[in-house]
Amino acid sequence: MTVESTAARKPRRSSSKRASAGPKQPAAAEIQLVQLLTPEGKRVEHPEYSIDLSAEELRGLYRDMVLTRRFDAEATSLQRQGELGLWASLLGQEAAQIGSARALRDDDYVFPTYREHGVAWCRGVDPTNLLGMFRGVNHGGWDPNLNNFHLYTIVIGSQTLHATGYAMGVAKDGADSAVVAYFGDGASSQGDVAEAFTFGAVYNAPVVFFCQNNQWAISLPTEKQSRVPLYQRAQGYGFPGVRVDGNDVLACLAVTRWALERARRGEGPTLIEAFTYRMGAHTTSDDPTKYRRDEEQEAWLAKDPILRLKTYLEQTGCADEAYYAEIEAESDVMAKRIREGVRSMPDPDKMAIFENVYADGHALVDEERAQFAAYQASFADAEEGN
Numbered sequence: 522m523t524v525e526s527t528a529a530r531k532p533r534r535s536s537s538k539r540a541s542a543g544p545k546q547p548a549a550a551e552i553q554l555v556q557l558l559t560p561e562g563k564r565v566e567h568p569e570y571s572i573d574l575s576a577e578e579l580r581g582l583y584r585d586m587v588l589t590r591r592f593d594a595e596a597t598s599l600q601r602q603g604e605l606g607l608w609a610s611l612l613g614q615e616a617a618q619i620g621s622a623r624a625l626r627d628d629d630y631v632f633p634t635y636r637e638h639g640v641a642w643c644r645g646v647d648p649t650n651l652l653g654m655f656r657g658v659n660h661g662g663w664d665p666n667l668n669n670f671h672l673y674t675i676v677i678g679s680q681t682l683h684a685t686g687y688a689m690g691v692a693k694d695g696a697d698s699a700v701v702a703y704f705g706d707g708a709s710s711q712g713d714v715a716e717a718f719t720f721g722a723v724y725n726a727p728v729v730f731f732c733q734n735n736q737w738a739i740s741l742p743t744e745k746q747s748r749v750p751l752y753q754r755a756q757g758y759g760f761p762g763v764r765v766d767g768n769d770v771l772a773c774l775a776v777t778r779w780a781l782e783r784a785r786r787g788e789g790p791t792l793i794e795a796f797t798y799r800m801g802a803h804t805t806s807d808d809p810t811k812y813r814r815d816e817e818q819e820a821w822l823a824k825d826p827i828l829r830l831k832t833y834l835e836q837t838g839c840a841d842e843a844y845y846a847e848i849e850a851e852s853d854v855m856a857k858r859i860r861e862g863v864r865s866m867p868d869p870d871k872m873a874i875f876e877n878v879y880a881d882g883h884a885l886v887d888e889e890r891a892q893f894a895a896y897q898a899s900f901a902d903a904e905e906g907n
């Protein structure tokens with residue numbers, strides 16, 4: 522008899538006698554979300570977070586989400602065509618980004634990750650400029666201080682420390698502006714985020730930590746990172762945490778506006794967990810079919826952020842078919858401009874990588890520059906020899 526079959530015959534111990542596995546994270550249905558617009562497009566009220574928007578403002582939110590999604594789709598297509606080296610899609614997270622970004626004032630400052638294309642749109646960054654880094658022709662094609670929107674951060678979680686330090690400086694300057702740090706559920710496991718929470722709380726920094734919990738840190742589900750809902754982590758640092766329906770643009774706007782006003786009043790940080798879903802791949806180098814079920818994606822598809830706002834607009838008579846056609850035409854024009862803009866981006870000077878490494882130059886960099894120049898020249902010499 523094999524060891525395996527012997528083990529199979531032994532009675533299992535009861536769960537009460539086994540080592541405790543710790544508290545189980547509650548199911549999403551058990552956790553109260555701040556929600557103002559249901560997946561069916563029905564408007565509901567919340568006792569603590571309310572918002573009153575005009576028909577024009579509602580149409581503006583819809584336009585932002587539609588154009589952001591179209592831009593994202595174009596970028597994905599460009600990567601598949603070999604025009605970009607990589608792309609990180611925001612598909613499904615439009616409400617979290619547009620809602621939170623439209624709560625910002627011009628003098629607020631944003632520290633993004635590499636997926637905040639909707640936030641960049643709201644801050645006035647040209648979509649084409651976002652693609653230079655992914656094409657490999659620059660390190661970010663915009664001036665961060667022009668739109669108070671920092672360059673994309675690839676290092677996971679590090680921008681939360683940058684945001685907290687900046688917010689501490691804002692407080693010392695006596696300004697009444699606020700700072701927002703965007704990060705994902707995966708980044709919440711990084712030490713940088715824990716340190717940012719500590720500094721933000723101790724120094725009462727005017728910073729809003731906006732976590733887009735899209736359920737997957739590449740292939741790792743949220744329950745493998747935390748035994749409690751992410752927003753509850755704020756309790757241990759001494760500031761409030763709120764979980765909001767991340768597919769509800771109205772709720773994201775209302776909660777973020779509340780958190781920003783709180784920060785401006787000198788009441789310190791807030792952690793917002795936008796409970797949403799990444800409908801696409803982590804990046805274009807990822808294959809999500811390897812680790813998640815089709816049923817899961819279909820369930821979230823029914824909660825689509827754009828569809829629910831469109832339903833509400835139709836039910837309230839705030840938009841008609843002519844308006845939707847106008848937005849569709851605008852998205853076509855934008856997509857064409859982006860395609861042409863990406864393909865016409867000039868390649869950078871190969872020697873530029875040695876510039877601005879040191880303010881006053883360095884002997885080692887000079888040596889490396891000379892070696893690289895000689896290496897490049899060798900290709901020309903080989904071609905002439907042929």
